Amino acid sequence: xxxxxxxxxxxxxxxxxxxxxxxxxxxxxxxxxxxxxxxxxxxxxxxxxxxxxxxxxxxxxxxxxxxxxxxxxxxxxxxxxxxxxxxxxxxxxxxxxxxxxxxxxxxxxxxxxxxxxxxxxxxxxxxxxxxxxxxxxxxxxxxxxxxxxxxxxxxxxxxxxxxxxxxxxxxxxxxxxxxxxxxxxxxxxxxxxxxxxxxxxxxxxxxxxxxxxxxxxxxxxxxxxxxxxxxxxxxxxxxxxxxxxxxxxxxxxxxxxxxxxxxxxxxxxxxxxxxxxxxxxxxxxxxxxxxxxxxxxxxxxxxxxxxxxxxxxxxxxxxxxxxxxxxxxxxxxxxxxxxxxxxxxxxxxxxxxxxxxxxxxxxxxxxxxx
Amino acid sequence: xxxxxxxxxxxxxxxxxxxxxxxxxxxxxxxxxxxxxxxxxxxxxxxxxxxxxxxxxxxxxxxxxxxxxxxxxxxxxxxxxxxxxxxxxxxxxxxxxxxxxxxxxxxxxxxxxxxxxxxxxxxxxxxxxxxxxxxxxxxxxxxxxxxxxxxxxxxxxxxxxxxxxxxxxxxxxxxxxxxxxxxxxxxxxxxxxxxxxxxxxxxxxxxxxxxxxxxxxxxxxxxxxxxxxxxxxxxxxxxxxxxxxxxx
Numbered sequence: 001x002x003x004x005x006x007x008x009x010x011x012x013x014x015x016x017x018x019x020x021x022x023x024x025x026x027x028x029x030x031x032x033x034x035x036x037x038x039x040x041x042x043x044x045x046x047x048x049x050x051x052x053x054x055x056x057x058x059x060x061x062x063x064x065x066x067x068x069x070x071x072x073x074x075x076x077x078x079x080x081x082x083x084x085x086x087x088x089x090x091x092x093x094x095x096x097x098x099x100x101x102x103x104x105x106x107x108x109x110x111x112x113x114x115x116x117x118x119x120x121x122x123x124x125x126x127x128x129x130x131x132x133x134x135x136x137x138x139x140x141x142x143x144x145x146x147x148x149x150x151x152x153x154x155x156x157x158x159x160x161x162x163x164x165x166x167x168x169x170x171x172x173x174x175x176x177x178x179x180x181x182x183x184x185x186x187x188x189x190x191x192x193x194x195x196x197x198x199x200x201x202x203x204x205x206x207x208x209x210x211x212x213x214x215x216x217x218x219x220x221x222x223x224x225x226x227x228x229x230x231x232x233x234x235x236x237x238x239x240x241x242x243x244x245x246x247x248x249x250x251x252x253x254x255x256x257x258x259x260x261x262x263x264x265x266x267x268x269x270x271x272x273x274x275x276x277x278x279x280x281x282x283x284x285x286x287x288x289x290x291x292x293x294x295x296x297x298x299x300x301x302x303x304x305x306x307x308x309x310x311x312x313x314x315x316x317x318x319x320x321x322x323x324x325x326x327x328x329x330x331x332x333x334x335x336x337x338x339x340x341x342x343x344x345x346x347x348x349x350x351x352x353x354x355x356x357x358x359x360x361x362x363x364x365x366x367x368x369x370x
Numbered sequence: 371x372x373x374x375x376x377x378x379x380x381x382x383x384x385x386x387x388x389x390x391x392x393x394x395x396x397x398x399x400x401x402x403x404x405x406x407x408x409x410x411x412x413x414x415x416x417x418x419x420x421x422x423x424x425x426x427x428x429x430x431x432x433x434x435x436x437x438x439x440x441x442x443x444x445x446x447x448x449x450x451x452x453x454x455x456x457x458x459x460x461x462x463x464x465x466x467x468x469x470x471x472x473x474x475x476x477x478x479x480x481x482x483x484x485x486x487x488x489x490x491x492x493x494x495x496x497x498x499x500x501x502x503x504x505x506x507x508x509x510x511x512x513x514x515x516x517x518x519x520x521x522x523x524x525x526x527x528x529x530x531x532x533x534x535x536x537x538x539x540x541x542x543x544x545x546x547x548x549x550x551x552x553x554x555x556x557x558x559x560x561x562x563x564x565x566x567x568x569x570x571x572x573x574x575x576x577x578x579x580x581x582x583x584x585x586x587x588x589x590x591x592x593x594x595x596x597x598x599x600x601x602x603x604x605x606x607x608x609x610x611x612x613x614x615x616x617x618x
Contacts, residue, residue, distance in 0.1 A: 026483050029495040033458050033479050036496065119452065251466045257453040258460060258499070261446040262514070265420040265524070266467050267439035311498070312454040313463065315472050 040316045043309055047323035051101055054330030058097040061334055063342050064088050092225075099227030100333045101326035102235040103292050104302070106284040108325020109243065109318060111299020112306070113281050114169075116257050116314070117274045118176045121362065122187050124299035125285040126355075129193030130168050131296065134289035135220060136197040137164030139204040142219070143212050158290035165286035168193060169278045221346035222293035224333055231291045238287065242280050243322060249273060250314040257312050295347045297355020298325050304362065328354070371398045371521055373554050374431040378418050380411070380578075387411045388418065389578040396571070398521075398552040401544060403565040403586070405558075406575035407599050412558040413447060415575070416524050419556070420444050432521060443515035447526040447558075449507040451499035457510050458482055458495045461517050482517065489513055489543050504531035512540055516547055523548065525557035529564060537561075541568045562614050566590060574598055587612060 060071055066085055073081040074089035107125060114123035114130075125131045137160040140146040151159045171193070176186050205216055246253070252273055255263045264270050288295070306320035332350040339345060373396040380388040388411045396402050404412040419430055420442055430437045451460065461482035462474055469475075486492045491509045494502065502510060508531045515523060523544060529537040545568060548555050559565040565572055566586040574582040574589065576598045582589045595603045595614065602617040 023487070025492055026480075026487060029458070029483055029486075029492060030479055032496045033456070036456070247472060248470055250472060251463055251469055254453065254455065254459075254463045255467055258451050258455075258463070258514075259446065259448070261448065262444065262511075265439065265442060265444035265446070266464065268467065307454055311456070311459070313459050 040310050040313075044316060044320055044323070047320055047327065051323050051326040051330065054327050054334070055097060055101055058100060058330050058333050059089070059093050061337050062088070062093050063337070095227040095229055095232060096224045097227075097330070097333065098232050099224045099235075099292055100329040102232065102239060103224070103288045103295065104298050104325040104327070104329025104332075105322040106235065106239055106242075106288045106325070107295065107298040108302035108306075108321045108328070109246065110281045110285045110288075111325075112303035112318060112321040113246065113253075113277050114299070115303055116253050116312075117277045117281075118172065118186065119257070119260070120176070120186055121304070122300070122359075123190070124297065124303075125165075125281070125289075126294065126296035126298075127187075127194070127300060127359070128168075128172055128190035129195075129197055130165055130172075130282070130285050131289050131294040132194045132197035132201070133164040133168035134161035134286045135294050136200050136204070137161040137286075138219060138290060139201055139208075139216055142215050143204050143208045145204075158287060161290040162282065162286035165289070166279070166282040168197075169282045169285075170275075173274060173278050219293045220348075222295040222348040222351075223344065223346060224292055224329075225344065226292050235287065235291070239284065242284055243318065245280060246277065246318055247315070249277070250318065253277070253314045254312060257314075292347070295329070295351055297351045297359070298328055300362075301351075301355055301358050302328055304358070371433045371552060371554075372396065373437070373522055373556070374434075375415070375419065376429050376431070378415060378429055380414050380418060387414050387578050391415070391575075391578065391580055393573055393580060394571075394583055396554045396556060398554055399548050400570040401548055401555045401557070401568055402571045402573060403557055403559040403569040404573050404575055405560075405562060405565055405590075405598075406581070410575040410598070411578045412575055413526050416444075416526050416556065416558060419522070419524055437522065440518065441521045443518065443520035443523045445508075445511045445515045445523075445525045445528055447530070449504060449511050449531055451502065451507055451510065454498060454500055456496050456498055457486070457491075457502075457513070460499055460510065461485065461513060464514050464517050482513075485513055485517060490539055505533060505536050508532055509536060509540060512543065519551055519553075521551070521553045523553060523555035523557070525555060527558050527560060529559070529561060537564065544568070562590060562595070566612055566614075590614070 060068060066088060070081065070085045071089055074085040078086050078090065111124035114125065114128065115121055138157045141156045141160045146160060148156060148159050172186065172190060175181055175189050201220070205213055208216055252268050255266060255268060256270060256273060260270060302325035303321040305324050306317055310316045310320050332347055336345040336347055336350045375393040378388045378391045391411070404415060406412050432441055453460070455463070458479060462478050465478050465482065466474065483492065483495060486495050489509060489512065491506070491513065494506055494510060499507070499510065508528065512528065515525070525544070528540055528544070532540060541564065544555050547553060569586050571584060572586040572589055573580055574594060581598055582594055592603050592605060595601055604615050604617055606613045606615060
């Protein structure tokens with residue numbers, strides 16, 4: 001153990017120590033680490049720019065052939081632009097396009113945190129049936145079976161979706177905490193939940209009136225055209241708060257991902273951290289699903305790309321997941337408007353086209369073992 | 371800074387794992403090995419040390435005060451690290467548990483690197499944890515356990531995944547660490563020869579009870595090995611070192 005002399009004393013600063021030792025190996029490792037951090041910051045900035053570009057492109061693209069000048073004029077000088085352009089941009093395109101980054105980001109951080117807290121790389125609100133639960137909750141309100149007291153009519157759907165989301169998330173968390181059930185087992189449990197809720201949803205469709213049925217089917221498809229300014233304001237206020245709470249726990253969440261036993265021994269109250277995080281996951285998933293319907297795979301794909309590019313230091317991983325979720329949904333929105341001109345395809349279809357191959361890729365890459 | 375472990379009781383259903391078990395005081399600088407056959411309750415003792423803190427404050431005391439988690443550096447038996455972060459990031463994360471700031475403390479990377487250097491695994495600093503071999507993970511786990519300079523090291527089979535060279539490297543470091551930081555180490559050991567060589571005291575566990583406790587050369591003999599492992603053995607003196615060989 002010739003290197004023992006390298007342990008710095010408690011009073012000695014490491015930089016003084018490095019100067020003293022003139023250690024080339026140490027400074028090389030340090031430079032590599034700093035470069036890695038710089039690369040992460042650059043990547044985050046890149047994702048941010050991409051999300052802004054995606055948002056602008058999404059606003060510009062639409063079925064009414066508005067020119068770039070007309071769109072920009074309506075945004076920046078609404079008083080001097082014509083009524084038609086103003087109405088299209090402010091009342092139709094912007095609410096739709098602005099929903100994309102918020103909902104995409106929300107679903108992505110929900111997926112990221114489900115993967116972290118349940119230690120399951122396949123977790124996402126959609127694959128684990130949490131979105132289906134929210135859908136079922138919403139269907140109970142749409143078909144007038146359930147009404148929650150003291151909640152205004154326009155928020156009934158969101159509230160019931162939240163309750164069902166919460167119940168399901170904690171059911172999954174409960175199953176995950178049983179040691180003898182493997183990650184694959186929890187996954188299968190999630191699939192069973194999804195089938196159960198979908199079955200119940202079909203039942204709801206069966207008993208629904210014609211108008212209710214239309215709402216239900218349309219709602220299940222997931223579409224940003226249900227976006228509105230009041231929904232955007234709610235998400236714009238809530239999401240930064242949720243993200244800030246999660247970021248406050250960033251070090252603890254990173255440690256939880258390292259290993260449950262180690263995290264516990266380091267003083268992290270794993271149970272409390274899990275419950276707190278899953279509550280936040282339920283909140284943002286239910287709001288997203290209640291506002292725009294079920295959109296699959298954003299919560300699976302975005303965190304995995306973030307993980308591949310930036311690793312799992314939650315200080316970078318969380319914002320990166322959020323931004324990538326935003327980018328994914330913005331591009332899905334653009335594609336949904338562009339593939340068949342004049343028709344907006346359901347977002348679930350668009351996301352499934354990306355998400356399912358990615359899901360299969362993950363399974364093959366890991367050899368079916370997690 | 372004496373560590374006291376008093377009256378640990380654990381049962382799973384009808385199975386009594388630890389039967390009101392106490393271990394004599396462990397003093398600063400001491401390395402204590404827990405030995406015993408599988409299922410004797412060794413790992414349970416270690417888990418109780420890290421768990422007891424939240425359950426009650428009387429069973430595990432350091433310098434007469436209840437042991438807090440900041441005092442402990444724990445290396446679990448399952449050495450795999452499942453996060454996609456580098457070794458350096460892992461150590462920096464461990465240094466910041468409990469911090470509400472997203473910014474790292476000054477010189478944290480440098481401090482982590484000096485520790486890696488002292489353990490002799492500097493080359494792993496920028497390697498991603500999921501790509502580490504079993505032995506490398508074990509060494510990194512040790513670095514993680516000591517990064518916050520705890521007063522009690524709790525090591526569950528620390529040499530299990532290691533080759534001969536790394537077994538000595540790890541134990542030499544633990545010896546160095548405990549001596550220079552006035553810390554104590556309590557570890558589960560299966561290799562009795564290593565336990566003799568690196569422990570100040572050995573606690574032999576049998577059926578959830580402390581069967582024998584004392585200096586390794588005094589308590590480990592053919593009779594004890596027969597009693598707790600049911601193995602017929604012979605102890606040979608080699609350059610004044612006792613070496614245990616099984617008689618088949």
